Amino acid sequence: AQSVTQLGSHVSVSEGALVLLRCNYSSSVPPYLFWYVQYPNQGLQLLLKYTTGATLVKGINGFEAEFKKSETSFHLTKPSAHMSDAAEYFCAVSGTGGTSYGKLTFGQGTILTVHP
Amino acid sequence: DAGVIQSPRHEVTEMGQEVTLRCKPISGHNSLFWYRQTMMRGLELLIYFNNNVPIDDSGMPEDRFSAKMPNASFSTLKIQPSEPRDSAVYFCASNQKARPQAGELFFGEGSRLTVL
Numbered sequence: 575a576q577s578v579t580q581l582g583s584h585v586s587v588s589e590g591a592l593v594l595l596r597c598n599y600s601s602s603v604p605p606y607l608f609w610y611v612q613y614p615n616q617g618l619q620l621l622l623k624y625t626t627g628a629t630l631v632k633g634i635n636g637f638e639a640e641f642k643k644s645e646t647s648f649h650l651t652k653p654s655a656h657m658s659d660a661a662e663y664f665c666a667v668s669g670t671g672g673t674s675y676g677k678l679t680f681g682q683g684t685i686l687t688v689h690p
Numbered sequence: 691d692a693g694v695i696q697s698p699r700h701e702v703t704e705m706g707q708e709v710t711l712r713c714k715p716i717s718g719h720n721s722l723f724w725y726r727q728t729m730m731r732g733l734e735l736l737i738y739f740n741n742n743v744p745i746d747d748s749g750m751p752e753d754r755f756s757a758k759m760p761n762a763s764f765s766t767l768k769i770q771p772s773e774p775r776d777s778a779v780y781f782c783a784s785n786q787k788a789r790p791q792a793g794e795l796f797f798g799e800g801s802r803l804t805v806l
Contacts, residue, residue, distance in 0.1 A: 608794070610795075615799070615800075616799055617797030618781070618795070620795070678723075679735070683733075
């Protein structure tokens, strides 16, 4: 079984400040990990993903995340927040085999607010 | 390119009525997923299909819910009879179930269902 825990349902930062959204996962197999973003009244869009290889992955809009197996974490960061980053962010884990392959389990989401 | 297309975008109905939600996946994608999003429960996977065949329907809440995929370009999610607790946003997503794309879901804009 797989699960994802996002620490903090709401995060508030000032424009230009560092963004850090936390995600921890549980998986009995090597996971694929994802961050998705959801803007109001829209579906989810992929920000970035980790499958294999380099543990620091870069995504769209200046976001990046680092896979740390020892900490079972996949935190999302952005050096400088922009007003347009305000949205809800979801961490997700996918199995890599059997019926779990390609099937995503999402965290509860973190709403990011950016203040001027 | 057209993304995942869902209809209707909004549906308001009365308890006991039948509701049918529709989804057209991205052409060439061979996996299709139905998710439900609520404030209380977050994003829940209801069912997913691979090559038009239901693979995992363990997330379907109860017998009132049914889903079909008669061909590669169309799927429906039906609720009969509907209840107020079914009120949610229902998302359809599709992808190519092949490494490394597995988990890289493309979401529609969702169908917001309100059951009075």
